[in-house]
Amino acid sequence: MAKFLLYITLTISLLPFLAVSFSPESPTDRRVLVLLDDFAVKSSHSLFFDSLKSRGFELEFKLADDPNIGLQRYGQYLYDALVLFCPSVERFGGSINVASIADFVDSGHDLIIAADTNASDLIREISTETGVDFDENAAAMVIDHTGYAVSNTDGDHTLIASDDLIKSDAPVLFQGIGHSVNPANSLVLQVLAASPSAYSANPQSKLSNPPSLTGSAISLVSVIQARNNARIVVAGSLSMFSNRFFRSGVQKAGSSTKYQKSGNEEFLTELSKWVFHERGHLKAVNVRHHKVGESDEPAMYRINDDSDYSVEIYEWSGTSWEPYVANDVQLQFYMMSPYVLKTLSTDKKGLYSTSFKVPDVYGVFQFKVEYQRLGYTSLSLSKQIPVRPFRHNEYERFLPAAYPYYGASFSMMAGFFIFTVVHLYSK
Structure with a gap:
């Protein structure tokens, strides 16, 4: 009995701690698998990765063609989110493929896809599964002769300073390929769009036909929130996540304002907070x-x-x-x-x-x-x-709306009684 009372006392004393331990946890994804084309990306994009680590994320870096990689083991997912910084991969290693990534998202997990001008058919297929379509021309890039970023060299105007559809202190630098979204798809949203003067084409060759993507219909960065609340970011540029673009100054063509630092870090930090459920x-x-x-x-x-x-x-x-x-x-x-x-x-x-x-x-x-x-x-x-409905004994005994009927019934009975008396006792 003494042991039993001691056990009860200890349990009661621990209740406040148990209540804390079982309180609702953060919805934030913490275990993130990052697939790379080359481990050099780990250092060239370290500022983006460091921002994730500083917020408590556990990043695991793997080569995309590593034969030992997998998203789950014994039916349990090993990661909460997947980052694909491997635009040129032709085939994933291990058990990862398009179907397994689709199942990963269908299970409520999150995904970031960064493509580039050398985007493989595999990356294009995964993006198509999420609801966006990259330009079919493999050599195409987004070109903007009025919204480009001013640089020391004239260049081909593929380095774009975009400030459309975002709120940022400075324009965002983008250099890569564009994609389109289906306007009828309510799950896909343009976050960063090209300007009306932009178009998608091969900058190394003359246009022989009208470009397939033009103007604000070109999406540079899009987000998707699935019906199961899984979140996806699709970007047409891996470079925009790089340290060079984070630290680079920017001046948009036609503007006299020169920013000492681009808006890439601010923009992508806030975007990563959203995709990893730290916002909204x-x-x-x-x-x-x-x-x-x-x-x-x-x-x-x-x-x-x-x-x-x-x-x-x-x-x-x-x-x-x-x-x-x-x-x-x-x-x-x-x-x-x-x-x-x-x-x-x-x-x-x-x-x-x-x-x-x-x-x-x-x-x-x-x-x-x-x-x-x-x-x-x-x-x-x-x-x-x-x-x-009402039970038989729950209805009101006398309904005000039925008073005329009650009166008619009683008056008829009274009349019948008077008629009977008069008929029986009259000579």
Whole structure:
């Protein structure tokens, strides 16, 4: 008995620590596999890699054709994210191929693809699987005769200073190939687009036919957020991640402003925070519903009951979960179609709530919250609940709307009684 009491005492004393250890963890991917064409990229792009390491990521560098590489072992994935800095690889080593990378993303993991002018068919095929298509001309590069970066040599205007569709202190340097995105695909978004004067062609030869990609339809960097909240970045330039581009000064043609440092580091750091779920990641907890005036969740509702619904939504700030504040979170009370659609009000501390009257329809309903907002992970919440009609003894005994019928009935009985008396006792 004494040992048992000691065990209980120790367990109770450890409860606060257990509560901390089982608290919600960071959604950030920590184990990252980086596949390279050459280990020289590890040093030439060290600033980008160091920024990841400084934020707590565990990077494992492998050659793309290493025969021992694999994404999973015994059915368990070894990594949370994959970075492909190997644009010229013709065939992956080990068990990695296009299908295994697609399965990796389908399992909710994240991916960064950096292509280049020497992008292989393998890299192009993987990019096509994600929803973007690189220019089919293998020698093509993005050329811009008005939006290029000023340099000491005239060059071929393939070094582009882009500031379209981004918010950065300085233009971003880009040199590589362009790609197109399907405008009908709501999952793909241009993050860095070419200017209206840009086009995709071989800079070493004269144009014999109109270029297939022109203007702002050329995407330099695109992002994809899958329906399972896996995130993908596709860039047409490996050089834009390099130390040289990070440290290089930049002056856009036609502008007198010269920046001492390009916007590449700022842009790609923020982009990597997004793709690795350090930004824009939502979670929902404490989903509750109950009858007005009660606190316990009922097993079912009755038609015309008053119901309260609440949920707490938080956003990962990079270090902790912070209350998410928005005015577009909606609740559906759903059976085949929404019978009730209400916008949830928020206390700006993470709690969203609303009240409504259960419709005068019985069946199996669902409380549904389907929240999708650009740049944020989607939320899909549902709770099933049956709704029953009134029981026979729950109806009101006298309905105000039926008073005319009650009056008609009693007046008929009174009239019949008077008629009977008069008929029986009159001579």
